[in-house]
Amino acid sequence: MCGIVGLFLKDASLQPCLGRLLSDMLVTMTDRGPDSAGIAIYADEHAGRSKFTIQSENAERDFQDLPNYLSKHLNRILDFRVNDTHAVVTLDQNVENKFSEVLTAFNPEIRIMSHGSSLEIYKEVGLPEQVTQRFHITQMSGRHGIGHTRMATESAVTTLGAHPFNTGVDQCLVHNGSLSNHNSLRRKLRREGILIETENDTEVGAAYLTWKIKNGASLGEALESSLKDLDGFFTFVVGTENGFGVVRDQIACKPAVMAETDQYVAFGSEYQALVDLPKIESAHVWEPEPATVYFWKH
């Protein structure tokens, strides 16, 4: 099971509604997975700035002292926005390489959920409705976003096992399915120096894309080669700074439906996820082909 959704806005006037539309889409997919939920949203960006979304189990304590600590050690912290268990840290791009080190020195248990110029990832254990409410997703605006609700099969129900997974700067992945060669691939990727924190299969899929891109592949090429190297079932939706992509494995038993109008392109595991989108009655609705990489860019 698992339910995934994605929404790419062509019409800028819908941007203030992105969080609400995406949350509503994800809530309709609750039956497909009650364990954890998450949303990646691509919002405003500023040249020369980087954003990190971080998460702490002790947010109240950690996020009180962290801004001062970061300012002291990095000196270029431009914004620190707390949102429940998450916080979005905006800093000067010149110091982004040092961020992870400084954060670990402050408290190694604080996790980085996303890194990029516009990407923010919010994810926690719980139903889509609870998760989208606690992070006030409905109030967020953005250009595009993807979401996931999980029915755990391959690893424990934890925040780190929740999707979306950050695969690189401004890139993220959600997955419906299960990968069967994730153990051997995890060993291989760790030998290549790629950080993989959990026993989760999708994290390995995400790390695989990170590794491919690190070695010079474009995201499209990395997705093409995933069709060869990943064994198992998958429908992937990936987010990038400029848009989003969809790929299904050759067997394509994990459901997927898409809709396009002159205002947006939308993805849902089921048509139910799309029914409340504007003018869906006149949208072009279709099922993406197996083993075919689709991309939409702004």
Place this chain on the structure above:
Amino acid sequence: MLQFDLQKHGLRSLNSALQEQKEKTNQTSWEVINPKGSHSIAVGIDAPIEVNIKGSTGYYCGGMNQQANITVKGSVGPGVAENMMSGKVVIEGDASQYAGATGQGGLLVIKGNASSRCGISMKGINIVVHGNIGHMSAFMAQSGNLIVCGDAGDALGDSLYEAKLFIRGCVKSLGTDCEQKEMRPEHMDLLKQLLSEAECDAKPEEFKRYGSARKLYNFNIDNSDAY
């Protein structure tokens, strides 16, 4: 005509009302509004009634149908008319994967395209698709007829038994033990009748027939080394 608002009254109340209809019911015309992609709409009916669904549905629409004439004014999710026994299910849009799976009788008409595994393990149902079908269609299909006016995807009719497959367009690839067969006069008659029932104006002579090569039916001793 009885109109039923699915958003207002819910799925269980719709399906129990439809399933309560008997052979001689006088409530023969039903309309379902606001289906909004819901699953299992109009399943398990066993009465000669008409059900019109105004919009797209989710999984398993019209499953296990007997006698009823169900029309969907939209597209359907996976498993439409699964295990249909008799009656007719018409989809005006597209159908997702395994449309008509394991169907034992009746007619399923898809006016758009059907996705992968259309007619998988069909056991007597007739399926007419006005558009294309996806990969692995008619896998292990046992009997009945699958008629496709467009193209078929990869591995058509893999491990096929005695279902007959008629394709007007291209076949991307044939599955194991599926082969092209000659069109005989009885096949022309069958096509003419089913195309007409499915309101399709394609000509029987435009189709090619595919069926089982029957090489997987019995164990071939020459293959014993493979085990």
